[in-house]
Amino acid sequence: MGYIADWVLLVVGLLLVAGVTGVALLSGSRRRRGTDEDLTPGGGTDVLAPPRTDTDETTATAPATDVAEPEAEPPPVPEAPAAPTQEKPEGAASRLVRLRQRLSRSQGGLGKGLLALLSRDRLDEDTWEDIEDTLLGADIGVAPTQQLVERLRTRLRVEGGGSPDVRAVLKEELLALVDPSMDRRLAVTGEGEEPGVVLVVGVNGSGKTTTVGKIARLLRAEDMSVVMGAADTFRAAAVEQLGTWGERVGVEVVRGPEGTDPASVAFDAVKRGKAEGVDTVLVDTAGRLQNKAGLMDELGKVKRVIEKQSPVTEVLLVLDATTGQNGMVQARVFSEIVNVTGIVLTKLDGSAKGGIVVAVQRELGVPVKLVGLGEGPDDLAPFDAEAFTEALLG
């Protein structure tokens, strides 16, 4: 009997081991298959998919029984959008005060870090290296970093007899790098009866449309008259987006059907602006960078066609401050395509890397004229070298 029982145990044991191994192999192969799928071209589209919303999350995790439930409540009927009411945009003075605080919140770390290092009792080589790293980390760029470190070394050595005012020295040197002598005025008016024409360029997602809308508000706050041209005709959503900005401040948006030639929309917008005798025409563009030659053709044509009506008075390159070196590469490409006259640095509220102001000005030889400091409609301010340097120092 004992013999048979042993056999039974052995067989049961073997079956169990086989079962467990089988499950393990199965899940292993499933996992492997999952990985393979992620690498197929089809799987790659996930990267482009918009971030999951809460609704997606709920659907994905909801147990199957919930989905099958027959009496699901009908989704609530969305409220009809309220009729647009005209807004009075915030004036330049008040937004400067408000946005300065935001600027020091995002950028203040750089100056504080530098001051702490420079205030050490002994400025040894390790400390200078830390200072260099701090500057590079803020995207100031290699050449300006070396220049600044040289200047600080010399000045703190020479003036270091007593106790030098480190903050004052640092502020002076940072200000010199940001270059307060650059002309940062926006050319938003034309000669005589001509309107000013502002062409806004940059890669998709950098904040062009938002910036065009914000500039319209800035001008409306000064009681200037504006027409906008929605020359990003590739996505209906982009045209809609600009339309909304226009409605809120009573600015006409010239548009064409989806897929229209961007140059023809730009042409119509300037024509309209001229006919109405407005001060400024703002032209939004598309910024697909997959193909430099195509982009060059397109933007070149937009500019040429506009200039059959009126000269372009300002070409603003919109740059996302959070994109670092990548953004610098884009900036270079655009500056080869069009004659950029000013830079708008957006999303400075979401990045501590304000040093890119210095880097991009150096690279393009063109001043930063405006900075975007949030998604709010009036979160755009004229760039002021002095205020920016103060913000860096916290």
Ligand SMILES: Nc1nc2c(ncn2[C@@H]2O[C@H](COP(=O)(O)OP(=O)(O)O)[C@@H](O)[C@H]2O)c(=O)[nH]1
């Ligand atoms: N935080 C922040 N977000 C911004 C700023 N400027 C634009 N954005 C956001 O960036 C996204 C892309 O902007 P959009 O104007 O559509 O970019 P476009 O593709 O270049 O026209 C939008 O979600 C904007 O709200 C800014 O200064 N700060």
Ligand SMILES: [Mg+2]
């Ligand atoms: Mg856009």
